[in-house]
Amino acid sequence: MSFLTIENLNARVGTAPILRDVSLSVEAGEVRGLVGESGAGKSMIGKAVLGTLPTAVEIESGRIVLDGEDLQALKPRDRRRVIGAKAALIPQDPLTALNPSRRVGPQITNRLVDILGWTRADAGHRAAELLDEVSIPDPERVMRAYPHELSGGMRQRILIASAFAAEPKLIIADEPTTALDVTVQKQILRLIRQMQARHGTALLFVTHDLGVVSKVCQSLTVLFGGMVLEDTRVEQFFARPGHPYSAALLAATPKYTDPDASLTPVPDAVIAGVEAEIEAHDRMHGHV
Amino acid sequence: MADARGLVKRRAGARLWLSAGWLVLLVLVALFAPLLAPQDPLMQDLFAARLPPFWASGADPNFPLGTDSLGRDVLSRIMYGARVALSVALIAGILTCVIGSVLGLIAGYFRGWPDVVISRLVDIWMAFPPVLFSILLIAVMGTGLGSIIIAVVVIDWTRFARVIRAEAMSQGAMDYVASAQVSGRKRFSIMLTEILPNVMPTIVVLLTLEMGIAVIVEAILSFVNLSISTDDPTWGSMIAEGRLSIHQAWWVLVFPLIALFLTVLSLSQLGEGLKDRFDPVLR
Numbered sequence: 001m002s003f004l005t006i007e008n009l010n011a012r013v014g015t016a017p018i019l020r021d022v023s024l025s026v027e028a029g030e031v032r033g034l035v036g037e038s039g040a041g042k043s044m045i046g047k048a049v050l051g052t053l054p055t056a057v058e059i060e061s062g063r064i065v066l067d068g069e070d071l072q073a074l075k076p077r078d079r080r081r082v083i084g085a086k087a088a089l090i091p092q093d094p095l096t097a098l099n100p101s102r103r104v105g106p107q108i109t110n111r112l113v114d115i116l117g118w119t120r121a122d123a124g125h126r127a128a129e130l131l132d133e134v135s136i137p138d139p140e141r142v143m144r145a146y147p148h149e150l151s152g153g154m155r156q157r158i159l160i161a162s163a164f165a166a167e168p169k170l171i172i173a174d175e176p177t178t179a180l181d182v183t184v185q186k187q188i189l190r191l192i193r194q195m196q197a198r199h200g201t202a203l204l205f206v207t208h209d210l211g212v213v214s215k216v217c218q219s220l221t222v223l224f225g226g227m228v229l230e231d232t233r234v235e236q237f238f239a240r241p242g243h244p245y246s247a248a249l250l251a252a253t254p255k256y257t258d259p260d261a262s263l264t265p266v267p268d269a270v271i272a273g274v275e276a277e278i279e280a281h282d283r284m285h286g287h288v
Numbered sequence: 289m290a291d292a293r294g295l296v297k298r299r300a301g302a303r304l305w306l307s308a309g310w311l312v313l314l315v316l317v318a319l320f321a322p323l324l325a326p327q328d329p330l331m332q333d334l335f336a337a338r339l340p341p342f343w344a345s346g347a348d349p350n351f352p353l354g355t356d357s358l359g360r361d362v363l364s365r366i367m368y369g370a371r372v373a374l375s376v377a378l379i380a381g382i383l384t385c386v387i388g389s390v391l392g393l394i395a396g397y398f399r400g401w402p403d404v405v406i407s408r409l410v411d412i413w414m415a416f417p418p419v420l421f422s423i424l425l426i427a428v429m430g431t432g433l434g435s436i437i438i439a440v441v442v443i444d445w446t447r448f449a450r451v452i453r454a455e456a457m458s459q460g461a462m463d464y465v466a467s468a469q470v471s472g473r474k475r476f477s478i479m480l481t482e483i484l485p486n487v488m489p490t491i492v493v494l495l496t497l498e499m500g501i502a503v504i505v506e507a508i509l510s511f512v513n514l515s516i517s518t519d520d521p522t523w524g525s526m527i528a529e530g531r532l533s534i535h536q537a538w539w540v541l542v543f544p545l546i547a548l549f550l551t552v553l554s555l556s557q558l559g560e561g562l563k564d565r566f567d568p569v570l571r
Contacts, residue, residue: 052466055399077474084472097463101485107464111471159467166471 009062033213036223090173094155098147105143130161153184304561307554327361365521380440381499388448396456496559500552
């Protein structure tokens with residue numbers, strides 16, 4: 001039984017559909033990539049699972065089952081409790097993901113106090129251990145600092161520590177390296193991978209970077225226009241992509257081996273093909 | 289760069305201390321007016337009418353800032369007037385701030401129907417001309433300190449609601465709020481612990497501005513004789529009376545005006561100074 005199962009999820013803003021019959025699942029301990037260009041709806045899926053969708057987005061139909069609990073069927077308060085206990089988020093932008101007017105320490109320990117009911121003192125010790133685990137020097141000092149006193153990479157490490165703090169079974173990483181520069185990206189990716197392996201957490205890794213997927217993920221879901229195009233193992237995807245769009249996406253990835261080659265865009269014909277698929281899907285479901 | 293920063297800081301410091309100094313002085317004077325005032329502010333003496341302030345010839349040292357056309361001491365009346373001005377500033381300012389900020393936070397953070405209701409209410413409210421609205425309110429409720437305070441609150445909560453709503457909305461879109469939501473906390477507690485501290489600098493600035501506005505509204509209302517009973521000295525009623533005798537005794541008008549001006553200016557400057565103290569990035 002998968003830890004997270006999404007079945008035929010449909011969501012829209014006003015009358016415009018943004019998720020179209022999305023189904024995917026994440027096994028316990030698995031790292032799944034969620035790939036798509038911007039606007040494909042990949043972040044929306046993460047937000048739908050975590051219950052942090054903007055109010056304008058309305059879930060029309062479908063089920064999100066987290067560790068056997070159907071989230072849509074729960075009362076909002078119970079849903080927040082279930083999500084809080086079982087899932088966590090590594091956000092995209094470390095600069096806005098820590099509250100600027102509060103010290104770092106309490107922002108990590110809050111989760112332990114709220115979710116696990118620990119005392120402040122115990123939570124403080126655990127937070128220091130976690131910061132140590134993500135290679136932050138002098139955790140005690142960092143916990144007393146305000147976010148603006150720390151670098152972006154440091155803040156992302158803190159957010160990773162904080163995501164793993166309450167030992168969730170699923171972490172959703174929403175483009176966790178996009179806002180960082182390339183050298184820091186690599187360290188952060190390695191760190192997420194290490195922490196994931198050590199804690200045995202399932203990871204839904206939202207990204208637009210196939211290079212990242214090949215390094216971190218075991219399986220992946222390709223999304224376009226809020227529709228799942230392909231759902232496959234990583235090795236198979238890179239060897240034999242199962243959808244023309246996936247193949248085009250793969251071909252569009254710049255290659256280190258040939259830096260002078262001009263970039264290949266995804267061909268218009270492929271995009272037109274996918275759009276036709278989406279249109280057919282919408283017609284079938286009565287949106288036109 | 290460091291020098292420029294230091295200079296800005298020092299200037300801000302001077303501004304903060306000067307305005308805080310004036311306000312502290314005013315609070316002390318208001319508290320201890322019965323001990324400090326040289327004369328009974330209500331005692332009339334037609335033989336001592338329109339005495340000039342202490343430096344002019346013909347002044348009486350018992351009336352340092354002169355007397356009005358009924359022979360009442362201007363300084364004493366300003367001191368007692370400070371009581372009314374400050375009570376209105378404090379009580380009306382804080383009430384306005386609390387009501388407006390709570391509604392603004394709810395509208396900006398919860399969005400959805402609470403936002404629709406509160407925002408429409410603000411729009412409708414702001415379409416009333418404020419001075420007429422307050423005069424109407426006082427006419428209905430009768431004069432008195434309570435009525436003035438209610439009038440200020442009723443008119444001005446929209447100012448807070450609007451600004452704080454916008455702030456809460458931009459803070460609510462930040463990832464740290466999403467993270468707090470994911471940890472299963474109640475939305476109301478997130479509003480108080482995550483959003484509120486970040487809109488606090490804005491609230492403080494608005495509060496001090498609002499206190500200044502409350503002082504002015506009180507002065508306007510007493511100018512049109514709708515403040516508290518006409519016997520009690522208020523700055524607004526002094527200005528109104530002084531206006532009638534401006535050609536014979538300018539000091540009756542000018543001194544309460546200066547007190548009013550300095551108070552409102554100090555309040556707004558205090559707000560600017562405090563904002564920097566509340567902001568962790570600037571601190």
